[in-house]
Amino acid sequence: MDIFRTIPDVRAASRTIRSDGKRLGFVPTMGALHDGHLSLVRAARTQCEAVAASIFVNPLQFGPNEDLEKYPRNFDRDCELLRNDSVDFIFAPSVEEMYPEGAVTHVTVEGLSDRLCGQSRPGHFRGVTTVVAKLFHIVEPDIAFFGQKDAAQLAIIRRMVRDLNFAVEIVACPIVREPDGLAMSSRNAYLSSKDRKAALALYRSLMEVQKLFQQGERNADVLMIAGRKAFMEGESARLDYLKIVHPDSLDSLTDVKETALAAVAGFVGTTRLIDNVLLRGEEVAVHSKATV
Numbered sequence: 350m351d352i353f354r355t356i357p358d359v360r361a362a363s364r365t366i367r368s369d370g371k372r373l374g375f376v377p378t379m380g381a382l383h384d385g386h387l388s389l390v391r392a393a394r395t396q397c398e399a400v401a402a403s404i405f406v407n408p409l410q411f412g413p414n415e416d417l418e419k420y421p422r423n424f425d426r427d428c429e430l431l432r433n434d435s436v437d438f439i440f441a442p443s444v445e446e447m448y449p450e451g452a453v454t455h456v457t458v459e460g461l462s463d464r465l466c467g468q469s470r471p472g473h474f475r476g477v478t479t480v481v482a483k484l485f486h487i488v489e490p491d492i493a494f495f496g497q498k499d500a501a502q503l504a505i506i507r508r509m510v511r512d513l514n515f516a517v518e519i520v521a522c523p524i525v526r527e528p529d530g531l532a533m534s535s536r537n538a539y540l541s542s543k544d545r546k547a548a549l550a551l552y553r554s555l556m557e558v559q560k561l562f563q564q565g566e567r568n569a570d571v572l573m574i575a576g577r578k579a580f581m582e583g584e585s586a587r588l589d590y591l592k593i594v595h596p597d598s599l600d601s602l603t604d605v606k607e608t609a610l611a612a613v614a615g616f617v618g619t620t621r622l623i624d625n626v627l628l629r630g631e632e633v634a635v636h637s638k639a640t641v
């Protein structure tokens with residue numbers, strides 16, 4: 350497994366792979382890897398002859414008072430995990446490599462970037478789309494793999510790819526969860542054992558929404574109110590939002606007619622966590638203990 354730090358090295362490797370007729374799958378990450386990330390790598394492996402991952406904690410997607418400095422970093426362990434999963438190469442650039450002095454160009458998906466987390470984290474999605482656009486240009490993958498865990502990010506990246514004609518296919522992978530339902534996240538490492546229990550408020554709220562939906566409730570207000578109430582039961586977590594939106598446009602819905610996205614964000618102490626579930630037409634997304 351090669352570890353590249355520079356853009357020309359990655360380009361050369363990617364072009365060699367693709368000129369050999371292999372499809373290149375790409376998994377962008379911020380490191381501190383867990384089974385959620387590795388599920389994307391494994392999905393890439395099943396669909397592509399070569400797999401690349403990036404590890405880059407992107408300063409552009411963090412707000413001034415957010416956790417950029419303390420974001421968990423564990424490069425050696427990440428490399429070992431990716432090597433065990435037969436990744437062909439890692440791109441782990443410095444901030445200067447990605448944003449040389451004078452870099453002022455950004456990619457913004459208008460409208461969508463202000464919804465859900467975009468409302469409480471202004472500029473976050475602009476940072477995400479800018480870095481993902483750059484990574485796509487640098488790595489030139491055939492297929493890129495993203496987690497359904499970051500459902501708004503997924504919708505925004507899909508729209509960017511469509512609007513700007515990127516020659517990459519986007520594949521979404523299911524949310525990987527802990528046995529008690531908590532969605533895996535690099536930020537779970539911040540949680541004390543007390544916080545860890547409180548963090549279940551997110552999953553509990555979504556399961557309440559899903560239960561009512563399965564029972565036939567289609568009014569988004571009723572579903573959201575019930576979900577918010579279930580969230581508050583724990584007391585120690587603070588709700589940022591719980592919304593029911595269209596999974597592609599992220600527009601709020603009044604009735605759930607076809608597929609809808611129930612998305613939640615909340616704070617446990619200073620840790621901000623997100624989660625979501627897809628509510629599908631007559632039926633609900635298949636749900637097992639490990640994935641939604």
Ligand code: AMP
Nearest residue numbers: 378379380385495496498499524525533
């Ligand atoms: P991050 O390192 O947080 O930027 O995440 C990198 C990729 O992993 C994104 O596409 C995330 O959606 C995905 N991801 C993070 N957590 C999970 C999870 N629990 N299940 C599935 N995918 C995930």
